[in-house]
Amino acid sequence: MALEMTTDTESAMDTTISAPPAVSAEGETLKMRGRDVKVFYGDKQALHGVDLDVRKNQVTALIGPSGCGKSTFLRCLNRMNDTIDICRVEGDILLDNDDVYDPRIDVVELRARVGMVFQKPNPFPKSIFENVAYGPRIHGLAQSKADLEEIVASSLQRAGLFEEVKDRLDEPGTGLSGGQQQRLCIARAIAVSPEVILMDEPCSALDPIATAKVEELIDELRQNYTIVIVTHSMQQAARVSQRTAFFHLGTLVEEGLTNDIFTNPKDQRTQDYITGRFG
Amino acid sequence: MFWTYAALLLLVFVAANVYGRFRALQVAGHQLSVLHSRPTYHGGYLAILSTLPAFVLLIAWAVVEPRMLDMMVISANAEVIEGLSKPELQAFLRDARAIAFGGIVAFSDAGKEQAAEVFASLAQTSFVLKSVLMVGLVLGGLWYGNRAIRPTMRARHFVERTVMGLLILCSAVAIFTTIGIVLSLIFESLMFFRQIPILDFVFGTHWSPQSAFEGAGAEHGEANTKIFGAIPLLVGTMLITAIAIIVAAPIGLLSAIYLSDYASTPVRAIAKPVLEILAGIPTVVYGFFAALTVAPFIRGWGESIGLSVSSESALAAGLVMGIMIIPFVSSLSDDVINAVPQSLRDGSAGLGATKSETIRRVVLPAALPGIVSALILAISRAIGETMIVVMAAGLAANMTVNPLEAVTTVTVQIVTLLVGDQEFDSAKTLAAFALGLLLFCITLALNIFALRVVKKYREQYD
Numbered sequence: 001m002a003l004e005m006t007t008d009t010e011s012a013m014d015t016t017i018s019a020p021p022a023v024s025a026e027g028e029t030l031k032m033r034g035r036d037v038k039v040f041y042g043d044k045q046a047l048h049g050v051d052l053d054v055r056k057n058q059v060t061a062l063i064g065p066s067g068c069g070k071s072t073f074l075r076c077l078n079r080m081n082d083t084i085d086i087c088r089v090e091g092d093i094l095l096d097n098d099d100v101y102d103p104r105i106d107v108v109e110l111r112a113r114v115g116m117v118f119q120k121p122n123p124f125p126k127s128i129f130e131n132v133a134y135g136p137r138i139h140g141l142a143q144s145k146a147d148l149e150e151i152v153a154s155s156l157q158r159a160g161l162f163e164e165v166k167d168r169l170d171e172p173g174t175g176l177s178g179g180q181q182q183r184l185c186i187a188r189a190i191a192v193s194p195e196v197i198l199m200d201e202p203c204s205a206l207d208p209i210a211t212a213k214v215e216e217l218i219d220e221l222r223q224n225y226t227i228v229i230v231t232h233s234m235q236q237a238a239r240v241s242q243r244t245a246f247f248h249l250g251t252l253v254e255e256g257l258t259n260d261i262f263t264n265p266k267d268q269r270t271q272d273y274i275t276g277r278f279g
Numbered sequence: 280m281f282w283t284y285a286a287l288l289l290l291v292f293v294a295a296n297v298y299g300r301f302r303a304l305q306v307a308g309h310q311l312s313v314l315h316s317r318p319t320y321h322g323g324y325l326a327i328l329s330t331l332p333a334f335v336l337l338i339a340w341a342v343v344e345p346r347m348l349d350m351m352v353i354s355a356n357a358e359v360i361e362g363l364s365k366p367e368l369q370a371f372l373r374d375a376r377a378i379a380f381g382g383i384v385a386f387s388d389a390g391k392e393q394a395a396e397v398f399a400s401l402a403q404t405s406f407v408l409k410s411v412l413m414v415g416l417v418l419g420g421l422w423y424g425n426r427a428i429r430p431t432m433r434a435r436h437f438v439e440r441t442v443m444g445l446l447i448l449c450s451a452v453a454i455f456t457t458i459g460i461v462l463s464l465i466f467e468s469l470m471f472f473r474q475i476p477i478l479d480f481v482f483g484t485h486w487s488p489q490s491a492f493e494g495a496g497a498e499h500g501e502a503n504t505k506i507f508g509a510i511p512l513l514v515g516t517m518l519i520t521a522i523a524i525i526v527a528a529p530i531g532l533l534s535a536i537y538l539s540d541y542a543s544t545p546v547r548a549i550a551k552p553v554l555e556i557l558a559g560i561p562t563v564v565y566g567f568f569a570a571l572t573v574a575p576f577i578r579g580w581g582e583s584i585g586l587s588v589s590s591e592s593a594l595a596a597g598l599v600m601g602i603m604i605i606p607f608v609s610s611l612s613d614d615v616i617n618a619v620p621q622s623l624r625d626g627s628a629g630l631g632a633t634k635s636e637t638i639r640r641v642v643l644p645a646a647l648p649g650i651v652s653a654l655i656l657a658i659s660r661a662i663g664e665t666m667i668v669v670m671a672a673g674l675a676a677n678m679t680v681n682p683l684e685a686v687t688t689v690t691v692q693i694v695t696l697l698v699g700d701q702e703f704d705s706a707k708t709l710a711a712f713a714l715g716l717l718l719f720c721i722t723l724a725l726n727i728f729a730l731r732v733v734k735k736y737r738e739q740y741d
C-alpha cells in the first residue's frame with residue numbers, strides 16, 4: 001500500500017512540533033498503522049506479519065473465521081495483550097506518529113486515546129453514573145462535580161442511552177438489559193474522549209433489536225471517532241463499515257472498501273468466506 | 280445383640296435387592312422397555328420394604344427397652360424399693376442388672392437377687408417378642424413387595440421418596456442438635472439468672488467468681504451477685520479480637536490481592552498452600568509461642584522504652600491470634616477476589632486504569648461482600664479462641680483497654696469455671712452456661728450483621 005507523506009497546513013498553528021499525519025493514496029488520514037505485526041502466544045504464532053491501516057473517522061471491520069487472529073490484532077492496537085503473560089508482539093503499531101509499543105509510551109495514556117468495548121457487556125458492579133464516571137475519574141478529566149455530571153450526561157447522550165436511564169443514574173449498571181449494558185459500556189469508553197474505539201464483536205451477545213440500536217450508534221459515532229470493529233456477521237460488516245479487512249489463519253488476506261470486498265473480492269479465500277463456503 | 284440383628288438386616292437388604300431386580304426382570308419377561316422403573320429400583324423397593332420397618336423397630340426397641348424393663352422391675356419389687364432415694368434406687372437397679380446380665384456388682388442382697396430374676400425373665404420375653412415382630416415385619420415386607428412388583432409399579436418414585444426422607448432425617452438431626460444445645464444453654468442460664476440477676480451479670484463490672492465463698496449455690500449471699508459481672512470479660516475479648524483483626528485484616532487482605540492478581544502461577548502454587556499451613560498449626564502451639572516467645576519479647580521491648588508491661592499481655596495474645604487467623608482472611612478473600620470476572624478487569628484496563636486502580640476501584644468493591652464475610656468469619660474464630668489467651672493473656676479479669684496489661688476473655692473464664700471439682704447447681708458452674716449464651720448471642724449477632732452486609736452490597740456480575 002502506497003504511503004505518502006504530505007504537510008498538513010493546519011498543524012503549522014500548533015505550538016508543539018509534530019510530524020504531519022500519514023495519509024493514504026486517496027488522501028485520507030491514517031489514524032493507526034500496523035506494520036508487519038507478529039503476535040506469539042508462548043510458542044504459538046497467532047499473527048504472521050499483518051500490515052493494516054485504520055482510517056480516521058471511518059469504521060474498519062475485521063472479519064474472518066474464528067481463531068484467525070481478529071481479536072489478537074485488535075488487542076494489539078491498545079496493548080490489551082499486555083495483560084496476557086505469555087503474549088509477545090513484534091512489528092510496529094503507530095497511533096498517528098507514535099509507536100504504541102515504544103517503551104516510553106504510557107499505556108494508561110494510550111488506552112485513554114484508544115478505548116475498547118468488549119464482546120460481552122461488562123459494566124462494573126456500580127451505579128450507571130459511576131460506570132460512566134469511572135474513566136474521567138481515573139484520568140482526572142473533571143475539575144468539579146458539575147463537570148463530571150456534564151461529562152457523564154453527554155457521554156450517555158452520545159451513546160443514545162441518556163433518555164432511557166436519566167431517572168435512574170444511581171441504579172446499578174448491571175440491572176440494565178443486555179443491549180443497554182453494551183451501550184453503557186460504549187458510553188463509558190466515550191467518556192474519556194478517546195480518538196479510536198475498538199469493538200470486539202460488540203453485538204454477539206445481543207438480540208436483533210439491541211443489535212440494530214448499537215449498529216446505528218456506531219454509524220453516528222464515526223463523526224467524532226475512529227472505529228475498528230471485529231464482527232463475525234458479514235451483514236453487520238456490510239451495514240456499519242466503510243472498509244473491511246479479511247483475516248485468515250493469522251494473515252491479512254485482503255483489505256479494501258467494504259463494498260469492493262463484498263461484491264468484488266480479489267482473493268479466492270475471501271470469496272469463499274463471504275459466500276459462506278467456510279468459517 | 281443389636282449389632283447381630285443389624286447385620287442380619289443388612290444381609291436381608293442385599294438379598295432382597297438382588298431378588299427384587301431378578302423378579303422385576305422376570306415379570307417384564309426380560310424386556311426392559313415395559314418396566315416403568317429400571318430393575319435396580321425394584322431391587323431397592325423390595326430391600327427397603329423388607330428391612331426398613333424392622334430396622335426402625337430395632338432402634339425403637341433399643342431406646343425404649345431398658346426404660347420399660349426398669350419400670351416393670353420397679354413395680355414388681357415395690358415393697359423392696361420403697362423408701363429408697365433416687366441415687367440409691369439407681370444403684371439398686373444397676374446392681375440388679377449386673378447380677379442378671381453379668382457385670383460388676385457392688386454388693387448384693389436378697390432384694391437385688393429378686394429384682395435380677397425379674398430382669399432376666401423380662402429380658403427373655405422382650406427378646407422373643409422382638410425377634411418375632413422383626414421376622415414378621417421382614418417376611419411381611421417381602422411378601423407385600425414381591426406381590427407389588429409388576430411392570431407398571433412406580434418403584435423409582437418410592438425409592439426416591441425414601442432417599443428424600445433419609446436426607447430430611449439427617450438434616451433434622453443437625454438442626455435439632457443445634458436447637459437442643461441452644462435450649463440447654465438457655466435453661467441452664469435461666470437457672471443462673473435466678474441466683475444472679477441478669478442485669479448484674481450483663482452490666483456488672485467486677486468478675487471474680489473464684490472468690491465466691493463455700494456453697495455459692497442455693498444460699499448465696501448478697502455479695503455473690505456482685506462478683507459475676509461479665510463486662511471485664513467482654514472488654515478483654517473485644518480488646519484481643521480487635522488487636523487480632525488489626526493484624527490479620529491488612530496482612531491477609533493484601534496477601535490475597537498479591538496472590539490473586541500479582542503473583543505468577545508458580546509463586547501462587549507455592550505461597551497459597553504455605554499460607555494455609557498456618558491454619559493447620561494447633562492453637563496450643565500458637566499458645567506457647569505467644570506465652571514463651573512473644574510475651575517476653577514485648578515485655579523486654581516495653582521495659583527498654585520505659586513502659587511497664589505485665590508478663591502476660593493482651594498484646595501478645597492478640598498479635599499471635601492475628602497471625603493465626605491470617606489464613607482465614609487471605610484464603611477466603613483470595614477465592615472471592617479470583618471469582619471477580621476477568622472481563623471486569625479487562626474493562627477497567629481498557630479504560631486506561633492501572634492494575635492497582637483496577638483492584639481498588641473495581642475488583643475490591645465487587646469482592647467486598649465476600650471479603651466482609653471472610654473477616655467476620657475470622658472475627659468469630661478469634662472470639663471463640665481459648666488456648667492462646669489462656670496461655671498468653673492471663674486469667675486476671677482486669678477491665679482495661681491497655682493492650683500491655685493482662686486481660687481475660689469469655690472463653691477462658693468458661694474453662695476456668697469448669698475445671699476442677701464443681702457442683703452442677705452452684706452459681707459458679709452455671710455462670711459458664713450464661714457466658715456460653717452470651718458468646719453465642721454475640722457471634723449470632725455478628726453473623727446476622729455479616730449476612731445483611733453481604734446482602735446489601737451483593738453485586739451481581741455474570
Ligand SMILES: Nc1ncnc2c1ncn2[C@@H]1O[C@H](COP(=O)(O)OP(=O)(O)O)[C@@H](O)[C@H]1O
Pocket residue numbers: 041046064065066067068069070071072073084
Ligand atoms: N490468551 C491466549 N492464549 C493462548 N492462545 C491464544 C490466546 N488468545 C488467543 N489465542 C490463540 O490465538 C489465535 C487467534 O485468536 P483470536 O485472536 O482470539 O481469534 P479470533 O478473534 O479471530 O476468533 C487462536 O488460535 C487462539 O487459540
Ligand SMILES: [Mg+2]
Pocket residue numbers: 070071072200230
Ligand atoms: Mg475473537
